[in-house]
Amino acid sequence: MKPSFKLDAHPRRPRPLLSEPPAGYFDQLPTRIMARLPQADARETSADWGWLGLLSPALRTGLASVAVLGGFAASFYLSGPPPAGxxxxxxxxxxxxxxxxxxxxxxxxxxxxxxxxxxxxTAADPGIANGFLQASDEELTEALDGQPSEDLTYL
Structure with a gap:
């Protein structure tokens, strides 16, 4: 049987001290991160699709749906009918x-x-089994009687 493990019985290893961050680092961090983000004005002027932002969300969704469905319809139309042969x-x-x-x-x-x-x-071609199924009437009756039936009308 293994002895129980107790964390307090094991001494901790000394860790090397980490260097201290520069003075005021955490105070300046949010401003430095925000300065790296692209500005909203620069994004709007650089995009050619800026007019989409002026449309209502419902109209943009409808326009996207029409574009997707139009793409499907065009692909089906351009694919043409399948070869006849x-x-x-x-x-x-x-x-x-x-x-x-x-x-x-x-x-x-x-x-x-x-x-x-x-x-x-067999309903489509009643004589299909005649070529490979040679069974006597007694064998067929015995096989059919051996089948489980849940409906009492067939018994």
């Missing part, structure tokens, strides 16, 4: 992949596919 080529390439390969990829890849996603897929 790019989206069609991607859709055509995806349509060329057989549905059985897509379903197999989704089931094995670790993508989070839920039952609702598969239900929407």
């Amino acid at each position: 790019q989206g069609a080529a991607t859709a055509a390439a995806l349509d060329a992949v057989p549905h059985t390969e897509l379903v197999g990829y989704l089931l094995t890849s670790g993508a989070r596919v839920e039952n609702a996603d598969l239900a929407a897929l």
Whole structure:
């Protein structure tokens, strides 16, 4: 067990004395700091945007909002429409992949596919599972009966 630490039991080291500040240093310090700050008159004459200071704060906020929204609108307008062939080529390439390969990829890849996603897929094409799902009616009934159901109408 460690002995308890008591600060009073340890002697203090002597510190070297700091030099004294010059006489009147702290009395002159605020004036010297204020002298280094830029003057308000010099700031107003050097700025080209001095007329903004004459506007009310609400008008300045509105002007800034119009400038930001105008920038967004100009960027969208100047960017133009997307190339027509790019989206069609991607859709055509995806349509060329057989549905059985897509379903197999989704089931094995670790993508989070839920039952609702598969239900929407089979609703669009009811015969999609015929190529890869060979299960008897008894196996399907057993699997469906094993699913937990919270709604008593399905029991």
